[in-house]
Amino acid sequence: MKLQLALDRLTRGESIRILESVKQHIDIIEIGTGVIKEYGVSIIKEIKELYPGKKILADMKICDAGKYEAKQAFTAGADIVTVMGFAANSTIKETLQVAKEMNGQIMIDLLEIQSADRVKELSSTGADLVGLHVGKDKQSEGVFHTDLFSLIEGIPVQVAVAGGINSKTLPDIKQHKPDIVIIGSAITGQENPELAANTIRNIMEDR
Numbered sequence: 169m170k171l172q173l174a175l176d177r178l179t180r181g182e183s184i185r186i187l188e189s190v191k192q193h194i195d196i197i198e199i200g201t202g203v204i205k206e207y208g209v210s211i212i213k214e215i216k217e218l219y220p221g222k223k224i225l226a227d228m229k230i231c232d233a234g235k236y237e238a239k240q241a242f243t244a245g246a247d248i249v250t251v252m253g254f255a256a257n258s259t260i261k262e263t264l265q266v267a268k269e270m271n272g273q274i275m276i277d278l279l280e281i282q283s284a285d286r287v288k289e290l291s292s293t294g295a296d297l298v299g300l301h302v303g304k305d306k307q308s309e310g311v312f313h314t315d316l317f318s319l320i321e322g323i324p325v326q327v328a329v330a331g332g333i334n335s336k337t338l339p340d341i342k343q344h345k346p347d348i349v350i351i352g353s354a355i356t357g358q359e360n361p362e363l364a365a366n367t368i369r370n371i372m373e374d375r
């Protein structure tokens with residue numbers, strides 16, 4: 169199980185300060201959609217250069233012009249790029265093709281996808297990594313719940329989970345053995361991000 173740190177709603181300086189304090193606890197650095205919108209894809213390049221040993225996920229949330237946007241992120245140094253599960257199959261396929269050519273990976277964000285049939289269809293296009301995700305705005309109605317795992321039951325995909333996950337909800341989520349746990353605010357929004365990341369890592373590792 170890998171820990172992905174989501175850098176959202178942060179400045180470049182805040183992102184790097186937090187990364188410096190938590191780097192030993194995390195496996196994947198997610199550069200949030202808003203951060204990419206603020207600084208452009210050059211922030212992907214900058215963070216990859218600072219942390220060459222970490223996988224970088226660019227949360228591009230691609231929903232159209234798949235080839236062009238996936239290329240932008242992979243060229244800048246992303247290892248994984250997100251594409252929305254509601255995008256047209258042609259968009260999904262184009263991004264998967266770019267990932268193959270550029271030795272990267274696509275994570276399909278299942279935000280607001282409610283049908284397992286759609287996940288099956290995505291899997292049949294070649295997608296092998298999906299994200300079960302409760303969006304920031306919807307978290308006021310409830311954060312990530314393990315019920316969401318039913319969407320991928322029996323479908324041969326790796327799974328990431330995201331949406332307000334914290335040290336209290338993680339133990340239950342862990343029982344479902346997700347491949348990647350994505351955590352943002354429960355680390356970046358804390359007074360002591362290093363302590364928060366360490367606590368989360370300890371839960372993941374049963375320490």
Ligand SMILES: O=C([C@H](O)CO)[C@H](O)[C@H](O)COP(=O)(O)O
Pocket residue numbers: 174175176198200201202227302303304330331332333350351352353354
């Ligand atoms: O993808 C995300 C969201 O859509 C905001 O852009 C977050 O990175 C993801 O939800 C994890 O962040 P937290 O919910 O703060 O843990």
